[in-house]
Amino acid sequence: MIFVNERSFDKMTAIILDNNEADACKLSDLLNEGRQGIHVSHQFNNLASFHEFCKGNAAKVDVVFMDILFDGANVFDQIDVSKLCNNVIITTHQKDFAVKAFRENVTDFLVKRIEKKHLWEAIEKAKSFGFDLKHAVL
Secondary structure (H helix, E strand, O other): OEEOOOOOOOOEEEEEEOOOHHHHHHHHHHHHHHOOOEEEEEEEOOHHHHHHHHHHHHHHOOEEEEOOEEOOEEHHHOOOHHHOOOOEEEEEOOHHHHHHHHHOOOOEEEEOOOOHHHHHHHHHHHHHHOOOOOOOOO
16 A cells, blocks of 8 residues: 555545556556545555545545556456446556446446546546445455
């Protein structure tokens, strides 16, 4: 887990779950440079750390940016994505999972290399869905 900084209550709080640290850092940089009202509080590169964080902190997260493949398994087999929060945005190279992602009620599906325009559209969609969290034990 990489700790980014404290939560700011005037922004949506986001976490990034991506097994590629370079991709996670690029996404974090895009979010920070865009001034779209997103505050990245944490980055995770494995599911175990992500699960541990969610046990006590799920209520502090407004949007989750998440890749799909971890250690050869897809995240949909590991996590009930629909219970994370109202806003899950998939960020992946794996185009084949788009239908599955939308069946899991994700907010948006972005294919890497993420274009800024598509990222901002996904953020606006997440904002329109609101910040109400689904408090669930993962």
